[in-house]
Amino acid sequence: xxxxxxxxxxxxxxxxxxxxxxxxxxxxxxxxxxxxxxxxxxxxxxxxxxxxxxxxxxxxxxxxxxxxxxxxxxxxxxxxxxxxxxxxxxxxxxxxxxxxxxxxxxxxxxxxxxxx
Amino acid sequence: xxxxxxxxxxxxxxxxxxxxxxxxxxxxxxxxxxxxxxxxxxxxxxxxxxxxxxxxxxxxxxxxxxxxxxxxxxxxxxxxxxxxxxxxxxxxxxxxxxxxxxxxxxxxxxx
Numbered sequence: 001x002x003x004x005x006x007x008x009x010x011x012x013x014x015x016x017x018x019x020x021x022x023x024x025x026x027x028x029x030x031x032x033x034x035x036x037x038x039x040x041x042x043x044x045x046x047x048x049x050x051x052x053x054x055x056x057x058x059x060x061x062x063x064x065x066x067x068x069x070x071x072x073x074x075x076x077x078x079x080x081x082x083x084x085x086x087x088x089x090x091x092x093x094x095x096x097x098x099x100x101x102x103x104x105x106x107x108x109x110x111x112x113x114x115x116x
Numbered sequence: 117x118x119x120x121x122x123x124x125x126x127x128x129x130x131x132x133x134x135x136x137x138x139x140x141x142x143x144x145x146x147x148x149x150x151x152x153x154x155x156x157x158x159x160x161x162x163x164x165x166x167x168x169x170x171x172x173x174x175x176x177x178x179x180x181x182x183x184x185x186x187x188x189x190x191x192x193x194x195x196x197x198x199x200x201x202x203x204x205x206x207x208x209x210x211x212x213x214x215x216x217x218x219x220x221x222x223x224x225x226x227x
Contacts, residue, residue: 059214112157
């Protein structure tokens with residue numbers, strides 16, 4: 001059973017470029033979460049998605065950031081026109097069910113984004 | 117506001133000693149709490165998950181407790197080893213599907 005997979009593991013972008021981060025959840029999991037870890041800070045929730053739906057995006061910056069989890073394929077976190085402050089580790093997690101918060105979230109290895 | 121706090125930020129302990137890591141949270145209406153380990157530049161490894169109905173969970177040399185009334189969880193590590201050196205994170209699920217993380221305790225086991 002493969003765990004949560006993220007790619008790329010490392011991504012370097014110049015200011016103004018776009019970054020696309022991919023996350024494949026544990027097989028059979030339909031709930032995906034994205035978290036961001038800024039240098040020397042804790043992990044912060046960004047967005048919670050189910051298949052084809054954004055459930056909670058309260059942690060997403062208002063501009064330049066978007067996320068999707070299509071019916072087929074991985075979840076994508078997209079950052080447009082990246083700035084140096086976007087440099088961070090982005091972690092994806094998945095769970096089998098989100099009902100009532102009972103279920104464990106399994107984390108991927110993260111994508112480390114560096115903006116030059 | 118739902119917050120999670122971990123104190124101290126860093127801890128050094130001689131090899132072989134037992135130790136306790138602390139985690140406190142502001143909302144007693146917690147659904148579950150997870151303890152993770154993070155090695156430098158790496159992802160998160162889940163160590164233990166405690167549901168709100170449970171008082172503690174054990175895995176090998178690790179034991180995690182949960183006291184909702186006092187808003188505290190502890191992670192007990194027995195017979196510490198140099199390989200236990202890492203940052204330990206606790207994260208609370210307050211029922212809104214997202215985990216709220218503490219800033220972690222960086223543990224160093226001194227050989």
